[in-house]
Amino acid sequence: MSNIFDGLRVIDCSSFIAAPGAATVLSDFGADVIKIEPPGVGDAGRNLSRLPGNPKTDQSYGWLLDNRNKRGMVIDLTQPDGQAVLHRLASQADVFITNYPLAVRKKLKLGYEQLAPLNERMVYASFTGYGERGAEASKPGFDMTAYWARSGLMDGCRPDAGLPPARALTGMGDHPSALGLFGAIMVGLYQRERTGRGSEVGSSLIANGFWANGFNVQAALCGATFYARPPxxxxxxxxxxxxxCRDGKxxxxxxxxxxxxxxxxxxxxxxxxxxxxxxxxxxxxxxxxxxxxxxxxxxxxxxxxxxxxxxxxxxxxxxxxxVASAEDTATDQQAIDAGVLVPFENDTLMTVDSPLHVAGVAKVKPRKAPDVGQHTDEVLREAGYDAAEIARLRDGKAVA
Structure with missing residues (x-):
């Protein structure tokens, strides 16, 4: 059987981890995902692994994980020509994913109201920090803040009540949230199968954080009495x-x-x-x-x-x-045997597979994440641009 999403075209116009992670899950099952990045250094997520305190290596491991299998393209969305390129790509896409701030989407003409008229079958997947309604809808949010701290998880997961709140690991809320957005996209695609029309679907860090802490949130909603966590x-x-144990583990x-x-x-x-x-x-x-x-x-x-x-x-x-350390996980034989850890295509380097499978269906062999703008010309040609048009766009720096 071919991959489930063969022929599904996805535009990943998002940054960091959660929204790109949803696109990665789609790519694992065969979707053609085009990663849109701004000119220069590209997606800021490329450099997360280089921040102080994160594990050190010469590889951008966060980028490898969250953007495998994708084709990379650089578009300057501040230019009208760049916006026109994105609009053409969106008109040919099945799914469009973005986590750009709501005001930025309007400015760059990539909001649902701008893209939906171009393609009635497109599923527009929106990811935000705090949802799209309410006084804080425009507030910037990361998994540490909107998912981990705001949901009560940060307070509740401290070792005991007398210690400072527990600090989350990088991506600890983003990766579960990626599955939340993936689920929303699946609902949108299923609805399209029934109606023939796309729709706007979405998720947020605050929604996923509250869901992750749902046992205690529901207790609070029921007026429960809470007890401080003891040592x-x-x-x-x-x-x-x-x-x-004796060895300190x-x-x-x-x-x-x-x-x-x-x-x-x-x-x-x-x-x-x-x-x-x-x-x-x-x-x-x-x-x-x-x-x-x-x-x-x-x-x-x-x-x-x-x-x-x-x-x-x-x-x-x-x-x-x-209680495994990160170093322990890299050699976990059960994780390897169960397909949790899988090798990149034509490489001995392993990566973490998305936590879903369908019996009898093989996933895509993971391919390395793209370099900045690696596939720009290739994608433009597929979208119908000829050599002269591509040269004009490059000369004007609308693409790179």
């Missing part, structure tokens, strides 16, 4: 806590079927005596004396390295996981 040593349930338990798994855990730890300890006899007792039980388990886990515990707990069928 690890004082957690409410010792069997869903995390523990440091961590793992986390999630033993929800306690009556079955509690005796198994004590045997694995060589602490069967705990089963007969009246403080820990029943679940209610373990909850009541959770601080004491955490101290007991701390002492037990400190006797072996994490690799040993991993083997022991896996063999016993207990629900747990290592």
């Amino acid at each position: 690890r040593e004082q957690l409410f349930n010792a069997l869903t806590a995390y523990y440091r 961590w793992l986390i338990l999630t033993l929800l079927n306690e009556e079955r798994h509690w005796p198994v855990l004590t045997k694995c730890l060589g602490r069967e005596v705990l089963v007969d300890d009246p403080r820990f006899a029943k679940q209610a007792d373990r909850f009541k004396h959770s601080h004491a039980l955490i101290a007991e388990l701390d002492a037990a886990f400190a006797t072996r390295d994490r690799a040993e515990w991993r083997q022991i707990l896996n063999a016993a069928g207990l629900v747990f996981e290592i």
